[in-house]
Amino acid sequence: MTNASPPASGTVKHSYTIPCASAFRDAVEALAARHRVNVGDIARSVLLVMPSPVIAAFADPGEPPAGDRETVILKSGPAEGRPWRRKPRLQIRMAPGFEVSFIRRALALALAMDSGSMVLKLEDPNARPEPPPPPPPPPPATEVNHAIEAATEEVERLKAIVSVLAFDPLPHGISSRDEALHVLGFPPGSRPDKRTIRARFRMLATIHHPDSHYGSHHRMSQLNQAMEFLRD
Structure with missing residues (x-):
């Protein structure tokens, strides 16, 4: 898989399993619930507005530590009805072609923007850049004359010493x-x-x-x- 931009609409979606810490999973699901969207919508929103290099450079929250596991009841197969300890995860359906760690970084970026630790600033590409500040005004003529006089006196003093x-x-x-x-x-x-x-x-x-x-x-x-x- 690659970190390419999202494919065009109409592409068949792929189901991603994103292993992550329980706290990270809970925070992402809470963010989606507050905005009344699913976790895939959160990830796709970040992928649409943030350049891929920015997402790739963001810190990956990583997989859950060894002691972080959740218990689920198996719903099918020979072990149906039995409890199973597994890594916490997020299930996301979105366009194919992304690495799991890339999607996890995108979700971490969403949490950072939601908390205010990162701010997204949108700029108009057609806006004119602000002009540079004007240069400071030159010193008054009296100050310049005093500086020249002081330098001249110093030169004459050095001549006398030599x-x-x-x-x-x-x-x-x-x-x-x-x-x-x-x-x-x-x-x-x-x-x-x-x-x-x-x-x-x-x-x-x-x-x-x-x-x-x-x-x-x-x-x-x-x-x-x-x-x-x-x-x-």
């Missing part, structure tokens, strides 16, 4: 390891490893490269000279 921290090139060039380390910003007596030296050089090169905003050809040349000295 200018103060920038080293003065040694007039006679670099002639010792200590002088090379001084140009790279290391204190006297320090002995940084090669990795630390390379990292410091890259950082200073981004500041003092002639193409940068704060660049200086003289300082960049001395940075290169310091690295050459330390490589040797």
Whole structure:
């Protein structure tokens, strides 16, 4: 059997036996009684209005647990009149082609909608979509001007800091390891490893490269000279 859509009207109906827990059976039968329909009508209504993928994705209440059984009196056959313990079930007549678990899911969906835990919202396919909300108004011009002024002040402050921290090139060039380390910003007596030296050089090169905003050809040349000295 498949989870296909219900066949067209006039198709010969099939009798389904839906094993289920007693509480589930009682709830479905009570729902049908309140609406004065049979259980098959409830299942067919859900199949008509809900897409098959939605029904298939809904949790299956499953078969009854081992201890959930009902006693019936056999009405025919050699054991006629004797009691028989069997699984609780629902008997439904509807179009063929459905899996039992699919119908059980449809009935569970009906109970969920009846209890309000799931709401079915029907939309007009021809309705125009609601327009998106308007964008928020731009900030007042005074706020924009204050932000620009604050950013400009911060840039000027950073320029001053870079200018103060920038080293003065040694007039006679670099002639010792200590002088090379001084140009790279290391204190006297320090002995940084090669990795630390390379990292410091890259950082200073981004500041003092002639193409940068704060660049200086003289300082960049001395940075290169310091690295050459330390490589040797």
